[in-house]
Amino acid sequence: MTEKELKEYACRLSSLSVFRRILEDETVSSLLAYMKNAGSLSERLALYGAFVHSLQESDISLSAVLSRLVCEDENSYIKRVSRRESVPASMEANAQAELTLFTELTRLTPKSLTECLPYEGYLPSFENEALDLKAVYTERLSHIERYGYGIFAGSGMFRVKGEAICPVPAADPISLEMLVGYEAEHQKVIENTRALVEGRPAANVLLCGDAGTGKSSTVKAVSNLFFEQGVRLIELRKDQLTKLPMVMGHIADHPLKFIIFIDDLSFNKNDDSFSMLKAALEGSASAKASNAVIYATSNRRHIVKETFSDRTGDDVHRADTMQELISLSDRFGLTVYFEKPSKSLYLEIVHELAQRSGIALDGAELDQKAEAFALGKGNRSPRAAEQFVQSLL
Numbered sequence: 333m334t335e336k337e338l339k340e341y342a343c344r345l346s347s348l349s350v351f352r353r354i355l356e357d358e359t360v361s362s363l364l365a366y367m368k369n370a371g372s373l374s375e376r377l378a379l380y381g382a383f384v385h386s387l388q389e390s391d392i393s394l395s396a397v398l399s400r401l402v403c404e405d406e407n408s409y410i411k412r413v414s415r416r417e418s419v420p421a422s423m424e425a426n427a428q429a430e431l432t433l434f435t436e437l438t439r440l441t442p443k444s445l446t447e448c449l450p451y452e453g454y455l456p457s458f459e460n461e462a463l464d465l466k467a468v469y470t471e472r473l474s475h476i477e478r479y480g481y482g483i484f485a486g487s488g489m490f491r492v493k494g495e496a497i498c499p500v501p502a503a504d505p506i507s508l509e510m511l512v513g514y515e516a517e518h519q520k521v522i523e524n525t526r527a528l529v530e531g532r533p534a535a536n537v538l539l540c541g542d543a544g545t546g547k548s549s550t551v552k553a554v555s556n557l558f559f560e561q562g563v564r565l566i567e568l569r570k571d572q573l574t575k576l577p578m579v580m581g582h583i584a585d586h587p588l589k590f591i592i593f594i595d596d597l598s599f600n601k602n603d604d605s606f607s608m609l610k611a612a613l614e615g616s617a618s619a620k621a622s623n624a625v626i627y628a629t630s631n632r633r634h635i636v637k638e639t640f641s642d643r644t645g646d647d648v649h650r651a652d653t654m655q656e657l658i659s660l661s662d663r664f665g666l667t668v669y670f671e672k673p674s675k676s677l678y679l680e681i682v683h684e685l686a687q688r689s690g691i692a693l694d695g696a697e698l699d700q701k702a703e704a705f706a707l708g709k710g711n712r713s714p715r716a717a718e719q720f721v722q723s724l725l
Contacts, residue, residue, distance in 0.1 A: 333444045335370075341437075342367035350409045350427045351434075354401045359386040359394070363437075366445075373451060380446060384456040393459040395438040402434055402465055403472060406482030414476045414587045431466040438463045478562040480588040488559045489552070490566045492575050497566060497582060508553045511546055512681040513673060513714065520668050521554050521627075528589050528625055529561045535665025536613055536626040538597075544715030545670035547629040548595050555591055567593045573608045580612070580621040590624040597628040613663040628664070678702070678712035685721040693724070 345355070345364045354360055362383040369376050390397060409427045412419050442457045449455075472479040479485055487499035508518055521537060528534035539547040555565040566579060573594070583590050594609075612620050673681065682702040686693065693701075705720040706712045 333440075333447060335448050338367050338445075338448060339370075341433075344433050348430055348433075350407050350423065351402065351405050351430050353407070354405060357397070357401055359383065359390065359397045360401065362386045363394075373449065376449060377451065377455075380449075381456055384458050387458050393461065394440065395459075395461040395463050398434050398438055399463060399465060399468065400486060402431070402469060403479070404482060404485045410473070410476070410481045411585075413473050414481065415585060428466065431469055434465045435463065438465065477587045478560065480562065480564070480586060482586075484564050484586065484588055488556060488564055490564065492566070492568055492572050492579060495575075495578060497579065500567070504552050505556065506549055506553045507556055508550075511549060511553060511714075512684045512717075513677050514546060514550070514670060517668050517670055518550055518554070520666065521550055522557070524625070524666055525554050525558055525563065525591070528591075528623075529558055529563060534625050536663075537628070537666045537668060538664035539627065539629045539668045539670060540631070541670035542672040542711075542713060543631050544711070544713035545672065546714050547670050550670075551591065551593055551595075551627045551629065555593075558589075562588045563591060564588055565591045565593050567595065570594060570597055576608050576612050580624060583624060584621040586623065588623070590621070592624055592626045594626065594628040597630045610663065626664075673712055673714065675703075675712065678706065678717060681714050681717040682720060685717060686724070689721055689725060691721065691724050 342364060345360070345367065348355060355364065362379065362385075366376065366379040366383050369379050387394060387397065409419065409423055412423075438460060439462045440460055442455065446455050472485075483490070483497065483499060487503065489500040489503035490497050491500055492498075508522075511518065517539075521539070524534050524537055539550060541547065552565065555563055566583075568575065568579070576592070579592065592612075609626075612626060679699055679702060682698065683695070686698060691698075701724075702717070702720050705723070706716055709716045709719075
């Protein structure tokens, strides 16, 4: 590549409009700095080294970085397309020209980038694979309801930090095939999530019952099951329920579908977040998005804690107040109960997990040890079965 060609690429990158936020990425900004620089050889070598270093800190492949940045970029163009609004001809032309540029950048090689430098020593190398990013982006636009855009394009599970929704690093890859038993309970959650995906009425779901029976694992596994069909999970802690309007506002216009996941839910009667969840479950416009459902888990059937002293006091309409408190769980459209497994189901789970782990014990001996472990724990549960099998490894 000649100096003139290098500067031409620098000009095209500098003038990005639709995908301009991509210039904030360290790899792209380092590449641009190298292309623009006309200083001394040592300066240019330092900028080239910084560019390759940025790749080694992330994907090592320039094409992988560009593909991720393009597909996850949240810009006015993709928002208009997702809302099925008309796109101005100038914006369409800009987007296509920039996608052509990114496609060309995936064809760069270390030699083509550095052949204009008057240097014969060794220069750092990097990976790059020719991709048609224009075709990739067109495909994603045509199925925007499955791919989404922005941060939701690349990850399946998210948490709320402050006022931001952030991807969960190393998200739980659990699948339904990894769970043993409770097929009927799983199916209810699957069917409800399928209704959400298909645009049919879907219920908010309360998964309640005994501890260690796989309620949280079920929600995450179902979310993973429907990832390719456009479902994303956003986890909220109970103390973050005041963030519900912020979360709902952020996702309301997004083409994807969302599960708002609240784990281990319970309230005291004076809890400030009680009314926020109540408003969301009742469909308040400020606390509910049409493309989202709330999935909550609780070890309690009535998720508002109640004491005997609550049944006395000076409340004139005490009965109405108590009914308001204990009926929150009834505002979930679907309640799925996970009860402690029977002895036979507990042992079935133990045998399945032991087989997966390659534990070769006589069946009778395995049963005896599993029962002894459960007695020591004070209960039979899938969690106890998993802990027992892990103790044998």
